Amino acid sequence: MKQKNDFENLTPKKHIEISDLSLVSVLAGCLGFSILEIKADPNEYPKVKFVFERSEKLEETITKFWNGSLLVEPKNYWSAIRELKSRIHS
Numbered sequence: 001m002k003q004k005n006d007f008e009n010l011t012p013k014k015h016i017e018i019s020d021l022s023l024v025s026v027l028a029g030c031l032g033f034s035i036l037e038i039k040a041d042p043n044e045y046p047k048v049k050f051v052f053e054r055s056e057k058l059e060e061t062i063t064k065f066w067n068g069s070l071l072v073e074p075k076n077y078w079s080a081i082r083e084l085k086s087r088i089h090s
Contacts, residue, residue: 017051018049022081025084029080
């Protein structure tokens with residue numbers, strides 16, 4: 001994961017920020033999408049935003065997640081949640 005300074009040029013056209021932990025767990029932990037950055041705002045602690053590179057595949061996967069048509073292995077899902085929580089709090 002790169003340092004925050006490397007992402008000064010984040011744009012909505014190229015990147016997407018997601019704060020829903022369950023969605024991020026599926027995307028990064030179960031399906032292998034890369035988290036580019038974890039943005040923490042001290043005023044909203046412990047809420048953070050995870051930054052992903054925008055792609056058609058990512059957007060299709062997010063749509064499937066919210067439609068309830070995406071299936072993942074439950075043990076991987078819970079393991080991903082634990083790992084993300086440890087990254088947030090470290």
